[in-house]
Amino acid sequence: MFNANPFQQPGQWYRGNTHSHSTESDGQLSIADRFAAYREAGYDFLVLTDHRKVNDVSAYSTSDFLAISGSEVHPENPYGGAIHHFVAINIHEPISCAKMHPNAVLDEIKAQGGEAVLCHPYWSGHTITDYLPLRGYFAIEVYNDGCMDIGKAFSEQAWDDLLDRGGPVLGIASDDSHGTEHDCFHGWIMVKAQELTIESIMEALRTGAFYSTMGPEITDLTLDGKVLTAKCSPAQSIVFKAQCSRGQRILPPNGELLTEATYNIPESVKYVRVEITDESGKKAWSNPFFF
Missing domain, CATH: 3.20.20.140 (Metal-dependent hydrolases)
Known part of the structure; x- marks a missing residue:
């Protein structure tokens, strides 16, 4: 399962x-x-x-x-x-x-x-x-x-x-x-x-x-109801990917890096996975959460 x-x-x-x-x-x-x-x-x-x-x-x-x-x-x-x-x-x-x-x-x-x-x-x-x-x-x-x-x-x-x-x-x-x-x-x-x-x-x-x-570290994933929080090593983007046109890309202010992001999951979403990209372009991928 x-x-x-x-x-x-x-x-x-x-x-x-x-x-x-x-x-x-x-x-x-x-x-x-x-x-x-x-x-x-x-x-x-x-x-x-x-x-x-x-x-x-x-x-x-x-x-x-x-x-x-x-x-x-x-x-x-x-x-x-x-x-x-x-x-x-x-x-x-x-x-x-x-x-x-x-x-x-x-x-x-x-x-x-x-x-x-x-x-x-x-x-x-x-x-x-x-x-x-x-x-x-x-x-x-x-x-x-x-x-x-x-x-x-x-x-x-x-x-x-x-x-x-x-x-x-x-x-x-x-x-x-x-x-x-x-x-x-x-x-x-x-x-x-x-x-x-x-x-x-x-x-x-x-x-x-x-x-x-490929190198970036995912340090925590927390699902609280329909709120998903991802924590990671310093990243240039954290993307919450869901089906078709749903999901969200989180970017830091210019010149900074992210180590955490949160996504409020719409009711229509049937899965969400997290994709991390670091400064050098290397990626990490979580497995999907299924709803």
Whole structure:
């Protein structure tokens, strides 16, 4: 059930990346080196998602770092667009997508105890037509750092289109790391969980107890009736995004920065999410509150 407010529940914050590749598919680092790089960069967990295969990653978890198995799977798209890219988090057996409907692939991910993310919509050229018939995914990549190479890293409109017309869906920032520097450590999620275990992290993901970021910090979100207050690291704007033409952008006086903003939510609004932009243009995204 979505709508968990991670700032109002117990637990600890854990930094993680849900999309990465090794030399087992098209990445440039071995499995061991990929996990070591993220651990040394201060991450608490990493999901390894090599294309069309699942790797045994159990040897790479430690007392303070969690290695999670996964895969990037590619079912055909019967709705007119390019082939689908789904990240499957916490699956343990490869899924052969040949002749499988994408919804059957999503069902198989669930059957293995995993969760699916729709990858890089802008990069894929996907629109609402490709996504509306799908069932069983929990999130979409709002930011994919690997797609910065062609200037198509941000998929906020695809997320909002689904929220407007398709129902609840969460947003994830990821690296989609293949290399060693340019697509590493630039987009991640901050997860509020009881402990650093697969069970706790997966429960937090399923309930939306996380936010996504390129660096800015969301320090608090408080919903008091229909009044939403966001607090954050210094920002050049705080935007409350809601369906269609609703929402509000808050800007500071010239030469100043914001660390807090409040939005009075109209009765007609069915969801609100918060988007932070700092001085350098880096962003952070909350998950939506649903009404």
